[in-house]
Amino acid sequence: MKDVQIIVTGGTIDKVYDPTSESLIFAKDDTSQIPGILSIGRCHFTHLHQIMQKDSQVFDNAERAAIVEAVQNASPSAIVVTHGTATLELSARWLAERVSGKTVVFTGAMRPYSLGLSDGGFNLGGAIIAAQILPEGVYGVMNGRVFEAAHLHKNTEEGRFDI
Amino acid sequence: MKDVQIIVTGGTIDKVYDPTSESLIFAKDDTSQIPGILSIGRCHFTHLHQIMQKDSQVFDNAERAAIVEAVQNASPSAIVVTHGTATLELSARWLAERVSGKTVVFTGAMRPYSLGLSDGGFNLGGAIIAAQILPEGVYGVMNGRVFEAAHLHKNTEEGRFDI
Amino acid sequence: MKDVQIIVTGGTIDKVYDPTSESLIFAKDDTSQIPGILSIGRCHFTHLHQIMQKDSQVFDNAERAAIVEAVQNASPSAIVVTHGTATLELSARWLAERVSGKTVVFTGAMRPYSLGLSDGGFNLGGAIIAAQILPEGVYGVMNGRVFEAAHLHKNTEEGRFDI
Amino acid sequence: MKDVQIIVTGGTIDKVYDPTSESLIFAKDDTSQIPGILSIGRCHFTHLHQIMQKDSQVFDNAERAAIVEAVQNASPSAIVVTHGTATLELSARWLAERVSGKTVVFTGAMRPYSLGLSDGGFNLGGAIIAAQILPEGVYGVMNGRVFEAAHLHKNTEEGRFDI
Numbered sequence: 001m002k003d004v005q006i007i008v009t010g011g012t013i014d015k016v017y018d019p020t021s022e023s024l025i026f027a028k029d030d031t032s033q034i035p036g037i038l039s040i041g042r043c044h045f046t047h048l049h050q051i052m053q054k055d056s057q058v059f060d061n062a063e064r065a066a067i068v069e070a071v072q073n074a075s076p077s078a079i080v081v082t083h084g085t086a087t088l089e090l091s092a093r094w095l096a097e098r099v100s101g102k103t104v105v106f107t108g109a110m111r112p113y114s115l116g117l118s119d120g121g122f123n124l125g126g127a128i129i130a131a132q133i134l135p136e137g138v139y140g141v142m143n144g145r146v147f148e149a150a151h152l153h154k155n156t157e158e159g160r161f162d163i
Numbered sequence: 164m165k166d167v168q169i170i171v172t173g174g175t176i177d178k179v180y181d182p183t184s185e186s187l188i189f190a191k192d193d194t195s196q197i198p199g200i201l202s203i204g205r206c207h208f209t210h211l212h213q214i215m216q217k218d219s220q221v222f223d224n225a226e227r228a229a230i231v232e233a234v235q236n237a238s239p240s241a242i243v244v245t246h247g248t249a250t251l252e253l254s255a256r257w258l259a260e261r262v263s264g265k266t267v268v269f270t271g272a273m274r275p276y277s278l279g280l281s282d283g284g285f286n287l288g289g290a291i292i293a294a295q296i297l298p299e300g301v302y303g304v305m306n307g308r309v310f311e312a313a314h315l316h317k318n319t320e321e322g323r324f325d326i
Numbered sequence: 327m328k329d330v331q332i333i334v335t336g337g338t339i340d341k342v343y344d345p346t347s348e349s350l351i352f353a354k355d356d357t358s359q360i361p362g363i364l365s366i367g368r369c370h371f372t373h374l375h376q377i378m379q380k381d382s383q384v385f386d387n388a389e390r391a392a393i394v395e396a397v398q399n400a401s402p403s404a405i406v407v408t409h410g411t412a413t414l415e416l417s418a419r420w421l422a423e424r425v426s427g428k429t430v431v432f433t434g435a436m437r438p439y440s441l442g443l444s445d446g447g448f449n450l451g452g453a454i455i456a457a458q459i460l461p462e463g464v465y466g467v468m469n470g471r472v473f474e475a476a477h478l479h480k481n482t483e484e485g486r487f488d489i
Numbered sequence: 490m491k492d493v494q495i496i497v498t499g500g501t502i503d504k505v506y507d508p509t510s511e512s513l514i515f516a517k518d519d520t521s522q523i524p525g526i527l528s529i530g531r532c533h534f535t536h537l538h539q540i541m542q543k544d545s546q547v548f549d550n551a552e553r554a555a556i557v558e559a560v561q562n563a564s565p566s567a568i569v570v571t572h573g574t575a576t577l578e579l580s581a582r583w584l585a586e587r588v589s590g591k592t593v594v595f596t597g598a599m600r601p602y603s604l605g606l607s608d609g610g611f612n613l614g615g616a617i618i619a620a621q622i623l624p625e626g627v628y629g630v631m632n633g634r635v636f637e638a639a640h641l642h643k644n645t646e647e648g649r650f651d652i
Contacts, residue, residue: 017601024506024511040281041286043307111508116604118203132309133297143204144167160205183483275343366607436531455615455616459622470493
């Protein structure tokens with residue numbers, strides 16, 4: 001049994017509804033939804049490292065460098081990164097050029113977990129399995145599919161990742 | 164990209180609350196929850212074959228033979244079987260002795276999907292990924308872990324599968 | 327603005343799913359769902375008095391006497407009693423003969439609140455309003471209707487209260 | 490037993506999450522959440538009249554005149570209006586000056602019903618009860634309280650209606 005490290009960066013999966021602004025925001029105290037998803041999934045063995053709570057639209061190389069650093073510092077070789085879907089494919093490809101010796105699986109959601117009826121639990125469940133059984137490399141798991149970093153592509157119209 | 168066949172047998176994941184008897188039953192018309200889980204997971208590429216809606220406590224060799232037959236008749240080599248947790252390990256080991264040339268992943272849930280806050284989506288998301296990337300063999304995916312059939316063991320007290 | 331006292335007795339509204347026995351039970355520490363329903367309803371002004379966590383099938387005069395006592399001891403005159411639906415009408419009529427000077431509204435649910443998609447919030451929201459605006463007497467509020475105690479009747483087949 | 494007419498105008502209660510724009514919108518085909526709330530509440534006797542799906546921030550006298558007309562044309566004397574919370578108090582006071590012979594109860598939600606954990610069901614359950622038992626007049630029911638139109642006041646900071 002491998003240890004699995006989860007690196008939390010924010011993204012849609014972590015958004016919550018704010019009744020004052022009537023919009024979706026990150027929780028004011030930056031609380032992540034990921035521990036709740038793991039608890040509902042009765043998944044008790046992962047290690048969590050929350051490095052930020054940001055929309056991936058705003059990511060540039062500074063955020064990506066922070067992910068690389070968190071991956072390199074992680075003691076497990078099986079790693080899941082929760083990430084916004086907007087630039088998930090860019091971050092995955094950036095990491096693929098900079099990280100070796102680890103299995104890194106990016107995932108996220110099209111609908112915030114806190115709104116119910118979210119794909120977040122299904123995706124995280126898949127990513128955690130993938131991180132344990134795929135060979136070294138950088139991947140994305142979304143909506144039942146595994147993609148190598150080079151082949152990740154968000155189909156915004158359909159609301160999923162496709163070839 | 165592999166096709167994935169899902170074989171539905173019932174189990175806790177598929178139970179619904181019946182307000183008349185105030186208990187958990189299978190839907191009177193045997194409707195499964197699995198299509199709803201896939202839809203929420205935005206997973207659109209699987210093939211579904213519902214062979215029964217039963218508690219796995221009542222399974223004996225007749226039910227297991229029906230699963231073997233459905234697995235052998237499935238055209239995809241990547242197969243997920245949704246199953247009650249009570250005898251999931253027995254069915255997996257029975258299949259491991261009788262099926263070859265396929266990757267068969269058993270999964271289920273500790274809490275019915277229709278009650279909300281269920282591990283069913285997390286588990287199914289993991290099983291669908293596992294079926295696509297594991298080598299031939301029979302496995303179980305529960306709560307973030309993959310087990311070979313021989314090592315599947317329900318820890319009833321903790322409500323999960325553990326070594 | 328009237329104060330409202332909520333007297334909690336258990337019933338379906340308060341049941342939770344137990345993955346070990348795969349059945350619906352009261353929480354092992356007798357925690358009620360009612361505070362959660364009030365919080366989701368953003369209803370912050372009620373007083374809560376939990377006197378038991380029991381199925382109303384098992385109620386006899388001892389449980390009904392305990393409800394009478396809690397009603398009589400309550401300082402607000404507007405009172406809601408959460409109660410199982412099986413004998414809700416019997417308890418309401420028993421109270422109608424023994425309590426005066428208060429507006430007592432019985433309510434409950436056909437589906438446990440903790441399972442999601444429950445009528446519990448809708449019913450409790452109605453009962454709290456009814457307790458504030460109805461004249462003295464004993465009533466039931468279920469599924470959008472107000473009934474005087476004498477006219478409460480559970481239609482088990484339809485899963486609601488009807489004339 | 491009184492008939493109850495529900496007039497649907499939109500507001501937060503009816504918003505849904507749109508994964509493409511990652512924001513809250515009215516359903517593209519203007520489908521309302523109110524029938525779903527009534528179904529979960531097992532409330533089967535109301536009449537529904539959807540006159541628009543709009544944010545109440547954009548309401549001016551044209552929208553308010555449409556509500557007046559729908560109220561006057563309704564055959565039941567017990568009426569619930571679902572409405573955005575932003576200008577709910579303005580619409581209620583406008584109606585109070587123009588409608589007589591009916592009991593009109595405004596309600597809505599601080600959190601969209603479709604996101605789960607919403608106050609919408611609790612509020613609608615209260616409004617439907619209030620419409621049947623209050624005397625003629627215009628009222629608001631929110632979060633367990635009944636207010637006459639003149640005393641309705643949204644406390645945006647607390648996210649509820651208060652005196």
